[in-house]
Amino acid sequence: MNHFRTSLCAALICAGLAGCGSSVKLDDAAPVVDAKPTPAGGAGAGAKGGASTAQSAVTTVDASKIDPTAAGNLGRVVYFDFDSYVLKDEFRPLIEGYARVLSASKSKKMVIEGHTDERGGREYNLALGQRRAEAVAKSLVLLGASDSQIEAVSFGKERPAVDGHDEAAWAKNRRAELKDR
Amino acid sequence: MLIPPETQQCPARRRWLVGALAAGALHTAARAQFRVEISGVGATQLPVGVAKFREEDKSGQSISGIVRADLERSGVFRIVDSSGDFDETSRPNYTEWRGRGADALVAGSAARLADGRFDVRYKLWDVVKGSDLGGQALAVLAADLRLAAHRIADAVYEKLTGDKGVFSTRIAYVTRVANRYTLRITDADGEGGQVALNSTQPIISPAWSPDGRSLAYVSFESGKAVVWAQDVATGDRRAIANFRGSNSAPAWSPDGGTLAVTLSRDGISQIYLMDPSGGNLRRITQSSAIDTEPTFTPDGKTIYFVSDRGGSPQIYRVPTAGGNPERVTFSGGYNISPALSPDGRTMAYINRNGNEFKVMTLDLNGGALRSVSDTVDDESPSFAPNGKLIIYATRSQGRDVLMTTTLDGRIRTRLLASGVDVREPIWGPFGR
Numbered sequence: 001m002n003h004f005r006t007s008l009c010a011a012l013i014c015a016g017l018a019g020c021g022s023s024v025k026l027d028d029a030a031p032v033v034d035a036k037p038t039p040a041g042g043a044g045a046g047a048k049g050g051a052s053t054a055q056s057a058v059t060t061v062d063a064s065k066i067d068p069t070a071a072g073n074l075g076r077v078v079y080f081d082f083d084s085y086v087l088k089d090e091f092r093p094l095i096e097g098y099a100r101v102l103s104a105s106k107s108k109k110m111v112i113e114g115h116t117d118e119r120g121g122r123e124y125n126l127a128l129g130q131r132r133a134e135a136v137a138k139s140l141v142l143l144g145a146s147d148s149q150i151e152a153v154s155f156g157k158e159r160p161a162v163d164g165h166d167e168a169a170w171a172k173n174r175r176a177e178l179k180d181r
Numbered sequence: 182m183l184i185p186p187e188t189q190q191c192p193a194r195r196r197w198l199v200g201a202l203a204a205g206a207l208h209t210a211a212r213a214q215f216r217v218e219i220s221g222v223g224a225t226q227l228p229v230g231v232a233k234f235r236e237e238d239k240s241g242q243s244i245s246g247i248v249r250a251d252l253e254r255s256g257v258f259r260i261v262d263s264s265g266d267f268d269e270t271s272r273p274n275y276t277e278w279r280g281r282g283a284d285a286l287v288a289g290s291a292a293r294l295a296d297g298r299f300d301v302r303y304k305l306w307d308v309v310k311g312s313d314l315g316g317q318a319l320a321v322l323a324a325d326l327r328l329a330a331h332r333i334a335d336a337v338y339e340k341l342t343g344d345k346g347v348f349s350t351r352i353a354y355v356t357r358v359a360n361r362y363t364l365r366i367t368d369a370d371g372e373g374g375q376v377a378l379n380s381t382q383p384i385i386s387p388a389w390s391p392d393g394r395s396l397a398y399v400s401f402e403s404g405k406a407v408v409w410a411q412d413v414a415t416g417d418r419r420a421i422a423n424f425r426g427s428n429s430a431p432a433w434s435p436d437g438g439t440l441a442v443t444l445s446r447d448g449i450s451q452i453y454l455m456d457p458s459g460g461n462l463r464r465i466t467q468s469s470a471i472d473t474e475p476t477f478t479p480d481g482k483t484i485y486f487v488s489d490r491g492g493s494p495q496i497y498r499v500p501t502a503g504g505n506p507e508r509v510t511f512s513g514g515y516n517i518s519p520a521l522s523p524d525g526r527t528m529a530y531i532n533r534n535g536n537e538f539k540v541m542t543l544d545l546n547g548g549a550l551r552s553v554s555d556t557v558d559d560e561s562p563s564f565a566p567n568g569k570l571i572i573y574a575t576r577s578q579g580r581d582v583l584m585t586t587t588l589d590g591r592i593r594t595r596l597l598a599s600g601v602d603v604r605e606p607i608w609g610p611f612g613r
Contacts (some may be wrong), residue, residue: 006510081491083515119537120559121531122385122605123430123515124487124494126399126406127450127471130427134448150447153405154427158383 029164074098077161078136081175082117085131087139095136097145098178106146109181114154115161118169122156129154132176151181183517224254226256227341229282230263232310235290240299246290246334251291251334251348251370256592258341269304269316278308285309287337291326298322299331305337307494313409314340327373351609352572353377353387353396354583357602364398369565369608371596377413388431389609390457397421397431397440408442419458432475432484433457434501441465441475441484452486455503465503474518475499479524484510486520487609496530510543512550522568529553529562529571540573542588549586553590560603560604566611575606 074097078087088096103107114133116125133152141147161174182437188570224348229252237244261281267273278286290568304316317336321329328349335346347369356363363388364378378384382401390410391397397410402418406427411418422428426445433440440457443450452475466472472491477484478498486497486504493514496545499506510516514535522529525545532541537557543550558576565572565585572585577595586593596603 077397119536120515120533121474123443123474124471124517125357125443126385126427126429130450131471134426134445138448150404152426154445155401155406156385158385158401172400 005042006088009060015077076178078132078176078178079171080132080176082170082174083128084174086098087135094178095143096143099140099145102140102146103144103147105145106149108149110140110150111179111181112140112150112152113177113179114152115158115159115173115175116157117173118157118165119170120157122158126154126156126158129156132174136178187390193584198588200230213515214281227284228259228261228277228282229285229287229337229341230261230264232263232286234288234301234303235266235268237291239293240291240326241323242291242330242470244289244301244326244330245287247327247330247370248287248334248337251331252337254594255338257338257345269302272309273306274307275285275311277308278306283308285314285337285341287333288549291505294320294495298454299326299329301326301333301427303333303336328370331368332371340503344569345503345567345611347567347570347608347611350566350611351393353389353609354574354603355387355605356385356598357383357581357604358600366609368399371556377411377416378418385605386430387607388433390433391437391610393610395457397433397484398433399429408440409463410440419459421457422455430473430475432477435479435481441477443473452484452567463502465499466506468506476519476521478521479523480525485521487519495529509545516541518573520562520564522588523566524566524568526567527564529564529573530591531559531562540569540571551590553586553588554584555590555593556584561606563607565608570608572606572608578611 074094078091078094098110102110112133114129114131115127130152133154135151137150140150160173161175162169206468207549223394233249233251234244236467250262253260261283262284268532269288273287274559286306286308287303288609289301292300296403298320300318300320302318303354303459305314306312307314312510316329319329319332331349335584338348348553349537350369351366352369353364353366356365357386360381362380362382363376364384365374366377367374377396380400380402385399387398388598394414395412397408399406400409406422406429408422408428408431409418410421422444423444424444426444427450428444428465430443431440440455442453442455449469450471450473451464451468452472453458453462453464455462462602465484466486468488468490470488472488473485475484482501483498484501485496490577491508491599494517495508496510496516496519497508513532513534516530520529528545532554538557538559539552539557540554541550541552553571554573554575556577559573562571562573570585572583574581575581575584581604583596583603584593
């Protein structure tokens with residue numbers, strides 16, 4: 001009997017957790033939230049979600065971090081040539097766009113993460129990734145952002161965007177990512 | 182590990198077999214956390230018998246087996262049959278041992294003491310000369326029986342080769358399985374592994390303090406590179422460099438009183454010195470280029486480091502007290518990760534040639550340059566504390582693995598751990 005009660009409790013806790021577990025992460029590639037109105041409460045509401053959705057569940061969506069100027073079209077990644085931290089012209093619009101956003105909203109903060117491909121030493125690559133992040137950060141400041149709004153950091157070769165051991169993969173991994181803080 | 186025969190001083194080495202096995206022979210010596218594969222042997226190998234230690238079966242560790250594996254893995258010894266009942270009190274029949282092909286013999290015992298510890302004793306004989314080369318008694322806890330066996334192997338190695346052994350030292354390294362990163366410490370034979378740190382974020386650049394009690398390392402657990410120092414025995418740790426930007430590449434001064442680190446706090450990766458507590462920060466390189474991977478010379482007076490100030494990454498050196506950096510490497514367009522031998526005469530580093538990254542050694546006095554690996558993705562070389570071996574990371578069959586090599590590249594061992602990527606090795610100091 002004791003056994004039965006324990007497992008019943010466990011099952012209820014599981015159901016409860018599953019019902020609350022869907023958080024929505026906000027970034028550019030934000031999942032599309034189905035905006036179809038759901039019937040408010042009522043006996044029929046449980047039909048679709050079944051036992052895994054508690055009827056009183058509320059999922060919080062935080063819209064305050066969505067920046068209408070930055071969202072969407074600028075992109076978030078700047079790519080580099082091998083062993084280089086020179087910003088290529090094609091990424092000028094991206095940098096200028098974020099500089100405008102930052103200078104318009106002085107409370108906004110960003111972190112620039114530099115990365116490298118897998119070739120070479122971990123520490124030299126960490127410094128190279130740092131140099132890439134600093135190159136982006138410096139341009140942002142030159143174009144109107146203030147120094148205190150951005151931090152340049154590096155992951156070196158530790159966090160490749162793409163697995164693989166060829167130039168196609170390496171080219172995607174030599175990058176700086178601009179992230180909101 | 183090998184000394185040319187003409188420089189030998191020990192009489193027991195006179196009869197070393199020349200070219201006993203063809204170079205390139207491959208065999209497996211020890212299993213457990215690591216599988217150790219040896220390739221190549223020295224030109225000469227000393228045949229030695231290691232008898233089973235009396236009462237070792239009751240101790241829970243095969244002491245003689247550990248001694249045999251240590252000596253054999255060095256590539257300098259060949260183990261000969263040593264069956265029979267002997268211990269350190271026996272009087273070996275030298276004629277019989279010469280008949281078995283042994284030049285030297287080790288025997289001993291592991292008696293349990295009243296307090297639960299073990300009294301591990303051994304003696305070494307020169308069978309050729311018919312002389313007693315001495316022995317030792319070590320009273321140890323059961324948990325230190327492996328260490329006692331490694332110490333015996335060290336003593337035998339030193340008596341017979343004239344060089345200090347490194348079997349009782351430890352190695353730190355990082356393993357990665359999917360997104361689990363683990364900083365581990367193991368005996369030099371790859372066994373007895375213990376975990377110092379688990380993380381879901383990368384860990385790189387472990388560095389032993391000179392007393393072997395602490396490890397400094399770089400952890401990304403807070404979302405960026407921060408330098409930590411951790412007491413190995415207690416697990417106490419603290420962030421010692423956590424400035425704006427990246428903090429990395431810790432290196433201890435030989436007296437343990439200073440750490441060199443790479444910080445980007447002033448806008449670009451430069452080298453700074455600090456107290457191990459984190460205070461007294463001062464910048465020692467002043468360039469507008471990448472300066473990183475500092476390492477102290479054994480006398481502590483000079484720091485070798487990597488800089489791309491000349492347009493490509495090269496190794497430079499600068500006085501620890503300050504001064505003008507001087508370029509050290511000139512051959513090739515990408516030279517990184519300097520490590521200095523304990524005598525300060527040899528620098529190991531990584532050279533890139535096309536898409537090949539290889540461990541090189543440079544004689545800092547004579548300038549002779551040598552490639553010591555047969556792999557092409559080498560990283561992070563570091564010297565054993567006796568200066569006879571270099572450990573480094575490389576890739577083999579799609580995995581990150583560790584290798585050791587003699588300075589002449591003749592004897593290499595590959596440390597394989599199944600299903601795990603192993604990287605960032607650093608050999609600990611003497612004196613555990």
